[in-house]
Amino acid sequence: MGRLKSMPSRLGALPPRVAAMPKVADSFYQSAEWKDYRARHRAWTIQRQGGVWCLICGSTHRLILDHREERKDGGADLPPFDQMDWYCAGHHNAKTAAARARRARGGRG
Template sequence: MKLPSMKPGLPTMGAAVPLPVKRADTFYQSNEWRRLVVRRRLDRDYQQARARAKPNERLILDHIVERKDGGADLDPKNTQWLTHSEHQAKTARSKRARSGIS
């Protein structure tokens, strides 16, 4: 015996509200930052990061002390090469520390 199906009693909701598009900070598009990236590719830590990277993993020139935490924008000593996965983990730790969550 086939059971009859019931129509939903509540209206269905539309699609979820889309997340806003992430926009890159215009600082990272500046000529000064791009020149620093090119110069820092000549340093030994770039080669060390390449050795740590998984095949086809991007490398990111990262601020050691983040700009929003008062780190110097264009000081080469405030930058380090990280693999994409290292950068993601560091960013998550920084956000957690900034929010006060352990």
């Protein structure tokens, strides 16, 4: 039985049927206004808690400032600092995917 598990696959990975759409960042996140807000929020967070890290896992790598209430759901572009959270890229993507799924279901659950 051990020999079968150690044999390499002959097929390899199959290509996806449909290529994923390239991600296009909302132009708002490239604006000078957002970049200034993000820098001020980072300074505020450092002063308040002594550093900046992911709200979920505590990572300090690839952090993204995220709206608690999504802009697409009616959240403000530049809300008060206490209505924003820092997430690592992985947790930000998971939170965004969950919000997108909730919108697709019509806002339920």
